[in-house]
Amino acid sequence: MGDGRHAHAWAAQAGGTRKGHGIGLPSASWLLVLPLVLLLAIFYVGPILGVLWLSVSDPVPGLQNYERLFTSGALQRVVWSTLRISALTALLATALGYLIAYTMLHAGGRHRRWIMAFVLVPFWVSVLVRAFSWVTLLRTEGPINSALLSWGLIAEPLALMRNELGVLIGMVHFMVPYAVLPLYANMQGTDRRILDASRSLGATAPTTFIRIFMPLSAPGIAAASLLVFVLALGFLVTPAILGGGRVVMIAEYVRVQIMQTVRWGIGTMMASVLLITVVLLLAAMSRVIDIRKLFGAK
Amino acid sequence: MNHSFQHDMALLAAERFERGELDRRSFVRGIAALGLAPAVLASSEVSAQVKEIVVVNFGGDAVHAWDEAWAKPFAAEANIKVSVIGGEPTPGAIRAMVESGKVVWDAADAEAFSLDILGRQNLIQKYDYTKVDRGKVRPEFVFEHGCASYIYSIVNGYNAQKTGGRVPNGYKDFLNFRDFPGKRALHKWLLGSLEAVLLGSGVSPDALYPLDVERAFALIRQHRDQFLLWGGGAASQQLFRDGEVVMGTIWHSRATVLDRQTRGRLTWTWDNGIVAPGIVVVPVGNPAGPVVFDLIASMQTPERQIELLRILGGSPANPAASAMLPEALRKVDCAYEPNYRRQIPIDTAWYAQNYDKVQNDFLDLMSS
Numbered sequence: 001m002g003d004g005r006h007a008h009a010w011a012a013q014a015g016g017t018r019k020g021h022g023i024g025l026p027s028a029s030w031l032l033v034l035p036l037v038l039l040l041a042i043f044y045v046g047p048i049l050g051v052l053w054l055s056v057s058d059p060v061p062g063l064q065n066y067e068r069l070f071t072s073g074a075l076q077r078v079v080w081s082t083l084r085i086s087a088l089t090a091l092l093a094t095a096l097g098y099l100i101a102y103t104m105l106h107a108g109g110r111h112r113r114w115i116m117a118f119v120l121v122p123f124w125v126s127v128l129v130r131a132f133s134w135v136t137l138l139r140t141e142g143p144i145n146s147a148l149l150s151w152g153l154i155a156e157p158l159a160l161m162r163n164e165l166g167v168l169i170g171m172v173h174f175m176v177p178y179a180v181l182p183l184y185a186n187m188q189g190t191d192r193r194i195l196d197a198s199r200s201l202g203a204t205a206p207t208t209f210i211r212i213f214m215p216l217s218a219p220g221i222a223a224a225s226l227l228v229f230v231l232a233l234g235f236l237v238t239p240a241i242l243g244g245g246r247v248v249m250i251a252e253y254v255r256v257q258i259m260q261t262v263r264w265g266i267g268t269m270m271a272s273v274l275l276i277t278v279v280l281l282l283a284a285m286s287r288v289i290d291i292r293k294l295f296g297a298k
Numbered sequence: 299m300n301h302s303f304q305h306d307m308a309l310l311a312a313e314r315f316e317r318g319e320l321d322r323r324s325f326v327r328g329i330a331a332l333g334l335a336p337a338v339l340a341s342s343e344v345s346a347q348v349k350e351i352v353v354v355n356f357g358g359d360a361v362h363a364w365d366e367a368w369a370k371p372f373a374a375e376a377n378i379k380v381s382v383i384g385g386e387p388t389p390g391a392i393r394a395m396v397e398s399g400k401v402v403w404d405a406a407d408a409e410a411f412s413l414d415i416l417g418r419q420n421l422i423q424k425y426d427y428t429k430v431d432r433g434k435v436r437p438e439f440v441f442e443h444g445c446a447s448y449i450y451s452i453v454n455g456y457n458a459q460k461t462g463g464r465v466p467n468g469y470k471d472f473l474n475f476r477d478f479p480g481k482r483a484l485h486k487w488l489l490g491s492l493e494a495v496l497l498g499s500g501v502s503p504d505a506l507y508p509l510d511v512e513r514a515f516a517l518i519r520q521h522r523d524q525f526l527l528w529g530g531g532a533a534s535q536q537l538f539r540d541g542e543v544v545m546g547t548i549w550h551s552r553a554t555v556l557d558r559q560t561r562g563r564l565t566w567t568w569d570n571g572i573v574a575p576g577i578v579v580v581p582v583g584n585p586a587g588p589v590v591f592d593l594i595a596s597m598q599t600p601e602r603q604i605e606l607l608r609i610l611g612g613s614p615a616n617p618a619a620s621a622m623l624p625e626a627l628r629k630v631d632c633a634y635e636p637n638y639r640r641q642i643p644i645d646t647a648w649y650a651q652n653y654d655k656v657q658n659d660f661l662d663l664m665s666s
Contacts, residue, residue, distance in 0.1 A: 074662035081665070141541045162526060245486045245527030248665040256661065259390035260487065261654035262415055 048275070055272045058265035065269035075266075079273070082249040085164065085239070086232035089171045090225040096172065097179025097224055098217075104180075105187045119177045127174060131241040134170045135161060138242075162244030170238040178231060179224040186220025222289055230278050250274050350379040351586045351593055353578070355407035357384025358532075363610035367603075372596045378586075380593060389415055396421045396581050404584040405594065409489070410441065410575045411649030417443040423580040429591040434598040434616045436633075438643045439575035446575030446615035447597050448606055451632035451641055452490030453571040455483070455538060455553045456545035459563050466545055468569030468640075472498030473521065483537045483546025486527040486664075488657050489644070490547045490572045497570050507645035511656055515663055527664060538564045551611030554630040571641035573632055576612060607631055 055065055069075050104115050122130065137144055138160035145157040160166055190213065198208040236251035243249075250270055257267030355364055361384045369380035385391070387406035393416070395401055408416075416422045425444050432440050439446035454469050460480055471478055472494045484491045492514040493506060499517050501510070518525065526542055528534040534548045538556055548556075553566035578597070580590055596602070600622060603614035607623075613633040614620050620633040628634045632641065 074658065074666075077662065077666050139540050139542060240529070243665075245529070245661070245664050248661055253661075256658070259386070259388040261657055262389045262393055262419075263654055263658075264390070264393075 051268045051275075052272050054264055055268035058268070065265045068266065069269070069273065075270070078248055078250055078253045078270070081164075081247060082233060082274075085167060085171070085247070085249060086229050086235075088168055089175055089232040090229035092168065092172045093175035093179045093228045094183070094221060094225040096176050097183050098221065100176070100180050101183035101187055101220075104184055119180050122174075123177055127237050128241075130174060131170055131238050134166070134173070134242055138166055138169065161242050163246050164243070166242035166244070167239045167247045170242040171232055171235060174238060175228045175232065178228050182223040182227060183217065183220040186223065187217055190216050219289060222285070226281075226285055230281065233274060233278060348378060348586045348589050350381060351404045351590055352402060353380060353382045353405045353593075354385045354387045354403045355382065356386065360384070360407075360610055360612075363606055363612070366609055367605035368593070368597045371599075371602060372593050375596070376589075376592060378589065378593075392416060392579070392581055393419065393421050396583065399583075401581050401583045401585060403581055404586040404590045405578045405580055408444070408577050408579045409649075410439070410444075410446075410577055410644070410646040411653050413441055413443040413577060413579060413646075414650030415654070416579065421582055423582055423584070425580075425594075426588060426591040429588075429595045431595065431598060434618065436615065436617060436643075439577075439615060439646075441577075441646070444577040444579050447578045447594065448576045448603070448612035449573055449615050449633055450576060450612060451550040451568070451571035451573045452485065452493075452547050453550045453553055453566045453568060453632070453641075454494065454545055455534075455548040455556065455564065455566040457538060457541065457543070457564055460541070460544045465567055468567060468571075469494045469497035470500075470570065472545070473517065474498070475521070475524065478544055480544025481524050481526050481542060481546075483534055483543040483548060484525045484527055485534075485547050486529045486661075488653070488660055489574060489649070491660070492656075493570075493572050493642070493644075494547050503570060503642050506642060508648050509645075509652075509656075511652070511659070515659070518663060522664075525664075550613070550630070550632045554611055568632070568637045568640045571632060571637075572644050573638065573641045574644040575615065575646070 056063060058065075069079070100115065100119065104112050107115060136142060139145070140157045142160075144160065145154075148154045149157065160169070194216070195208055195212055198212045199205070203211070234251050235249060236255065239247050239249045240252050250273070254267045254271050254274075257263045257270065353364065353369065355361065361382050365380075365382045369382050372378070373380045387403065387408065389408070389412040392403075392406060392408075395403065413422065417424075422443050424442050430445065432445060435445045436449070439449065454466055454472065456466050456478075457480075458465075461478055464477070466472070466474075466478060472482060482494075484494065492509050492511065495514045495517045496506060496510060497503065499513070501513075526537055526546070528537055528548075531549055531552045534546075535552050535556055537543050537546065538548065539560075548566065550566065550568075550571065553564075556564040557566065578594055580594075584590055598616050600614070600616055600619035603616050603619035604623060604627070606612045607614060607619075607627055607630070611630060613631045615633070617633065617635075620631055620635065620638075623631055623634060628637075631637060
């Protein structure tokens, strides 16, 4: 990311020069990204403004759609379960991702490449296929329940799906790679000599891990859990399939309002709430940590 | 003068369009540029020259079936291309299309209750009943903005192996967990779900509508872990195939497939089946214009109605078709009179008034 930092410094310098000479021309770096900015403005910002507008104008102008957020228990339940499931997903995916990234860090070259391949391959498998694969595994008469029953470990099939547990399994599985990558990038940047120094000063391996390595990987943990949490907030397919109608998250709720019951005002309001939540979250986090650095933009 | 010149230009474009020198998009763009789109498209000179009708349903086998049963015969006799495409023509998708001003669909598969929702907002056209014959549809399924092109039934399907060969008494045994232990399948999109529960609690079929929502919700809450939801036909089949449920609501077209494939192990009863109409709606400003009603009228032909039943399992809306069924199809036709008498027609008006609220409350109930 050295180049990025270079360009940034250069742009700041160019901006300073412009100010100094009082010339109104935009800097060259801005011209370079202008096509992308225009593209985003037309195909991204435009529709989003449309969504925001609908949320305060359909069916009648006003804030009554947002008011429902405070009066309707159903809407609050949808928001609450979205936040709860996303937070749990972030926690579990980050924990699992941490183990994988840590193993990768200490594995040999060939071993590490294999782990990386198994982390990356699921990226290319459709979310639908993955959800349905879990259905096959988790259903009442599926292999997991059949095996447990035949070994006599359980008397009744476990309810592994069509509930929050199923949704969590599917979502954590989907999200682990998103947690591994920022964590691994962060751990790789750790100076191993610090760990060696800790050991040479008499600290045991667990102490070195807890007092030295863990704190150094904290930015990676923050990046991974934030990334997973934000992505999880908008999940549609996995909760719809593995939740069996018992788990309704915001995206599914929006889909029903837009497509099925044609209550566009409420649907767009919920979509806007999701959007605003993510923006506020990123803003809050950016006060504590450097977001651009987290995601490798600096 | 200006107006007539532009009109003439539009007609010229229409001629070129007919000769195949212009595709439909350029043609529509051209006359839209002239500011004449509504006027010209509505004029008979142009609609007589329509080359293509686009019909959309929910995809899967229905695309092939509608094509064979309905599109091809009409295309041959009217010399108009009919394209059947699969998509997701939900009420929301139709609204989005009409409001964007770029209507691509001439006709879309819809549930009866959405007629009212869409009609109220002036998003779909009233049927042209000078072309489409009301007399060829069961009267309970004729409405201002459309009438049934096919009908289907939400029946109680069951796993005969798990019931030990006992046949549930329609939906009356839906909550009879003593004699029929095991989970029940319920439709996530409401149709038939509250009916099954209410009938199971002892409500008589003639007192079923208007649905007592509070009572139904209380019953569902009481047995909440006994219900598994399905969202689409394939998912309902899966619930039965995987042995997850002992009985439950399922579309009759899916039940007949299960029955055939499992040689009667997974089967259904017609008793208390909730019969609902499938209606083809016409979005406002449909590109092909009024000729779409000729297509819809042609779909009422008994032979074509039977063909749809044969290929897809969608039952004839035209009673004349069910009356002339070959023996082998009688068993799978929910509209065949001896079967129809055992079932209950859905109350479309109730759904039109209550669907959006009750559907959302139902989702909330199931997820809380």
